[in-house]
Amino acid sequence: MGTTKQPDEGLAPAVRDLLAAASERSRGDKPVSVEARSLSGAFERAEADGRTPLIAEVKPTSPTTSGERDVDPVAAAESMVAGGASAISVLTEPDHFGGSVEALQAVREAVSVPVLRKDFLLREAQLDAVAADAVLLIARFLDDLEGMIEAARDRGMTPLVETHTRDEIETALAAGAEVIGVNNRDLATLTVDRSTVDRLAPAVPDSATLVAESGIETAAHRDRMRKAGADGMLVGSAIMDGDIEANTRRLVAR
Numbered sequence: 001m002g003t004t005k006q007p008d009e010g011l012a013p014a015v016r017d018l019l020a021a022a023s024e025r026s027r028g029d030k031p032v033s034v035e036a037r038s039l040s041g042a043f044e045r046a047e048a049d050g051r052t053p054l055i056a057e058v059k060p061t062s063p064t065t066s067g068e069r070d071v072d073p074v075a076a077a078e079s080m081v082a083g084g085a086s087a088i089s090v091l092t093e094p095d096h097f098g099g100s101v102e103a104l105q106a107v108r109e110a111v112s113v114p115v116l117r118k119d120f121l122l123r124e125a126q127l128d129a130v131a132a133d134a135v136l137l138i139a140r141f142l143d144d145l146e147g148m149i150e151a152a153r154d155r156g157m158t159p160l161v162e163t164h165t166r167d168e169i170e171t172a173l174a175a176g177a178e179v180i181g182v183n184n185r186d187l188a189t190l191t192v193d194r195s196t197v198d199r200l201a202p203a204v205p206d207s208a209t210l211v212a213e214s215g216i217e218t219a220a221h222r223d224r225m226r227k228a229g230a231d232g233m234l235v236g237s238a239i240m241d242g243d244i245e246a247n248t249r250r251l252v253a254r
């Protein structure tokens with residue numbers, strides 16, 4: 001279950017490297033069982049209080065970030081929650097994003113909102129490295145997406161299935177995904193094109209939750225994603241750089 005696709009020739013070199021590193025990583029001796037905090041419930045609460053549903057990401061660095069942000073993950077997550085974030089995403093990929101499963105664990109203990117695990121997971125056993133409320137699965141990298149979705153749900157986690165094309169959205173829906181991320185960042189070039197969500201949102205049915213990902217920096221970008229049909233959005237860099245609480249509040253405001 002959770003078999004990996006063959007190396008994808010069209011990927012950016014940094015993404016090929018991080019997939020090679022991910023394929024070597026195996027963590028988790030026994031299946032985790034999570035009493036998960038509901039992501040859809042958190043989005044509903046935000047809507048009811050007039051906040052934009054936002055997953056704020058603890059992102060120490062990345063292949064497109066220069067240098068490493070010197071920020072304590074727990075302090076960052078607490079500031080995000082104080083600023084009105086509905087959920088927190090924590091990178092657990094260590095080699096290219098400066099993340100760790102320990103950081104996620106500490107964040108989840110410190111906040112009461114749902115915590116998404118952001119990583120490049122290729123095999124079922126990798127789900128067991130740490131308990132998270134939700135987990136990112138990237139459609140492009142998983143042959144047995146349906147198996148990984150089921151495996152995540154069996155552990156109590158909500159799978160957020162990331163896509164970048166109409167075909168990937170169809171694959172994700174056929175595999176049973178209920179929360180679909182549309183990534184504005186193309187993993188072939190690492191460039192961000194915000195029209196990706198404009199173009200692809202109509203392919204996501206109203207019955208699914210649509211999360212717009214990457215390149216959302218300003219209130220105008222947020223409004224554009226919402227107008228396209230995003231139920232929520234995932235923001236890393238624009239929140240991490242500068243005053244984290246104020247940045248979150250600015251993007252959550254309507």
Ligand SMILES: O=C(O)c1ccccc1NCC(=O)[C@H](O)[C@H](O)COP(=O)(O)O
Pocket residue numbers: 014015057059062063064065183185187190213214215216234235236237238
């Ligand atoms: O962010 C990167 O440089 C990156 C490079 C290669 C693969 C994935 C990458 N990002 C993962 C993400 O999904 C983003 O961290 C997330 O969508 C937040 O994006 P942003 O708000 O633009 O920091």
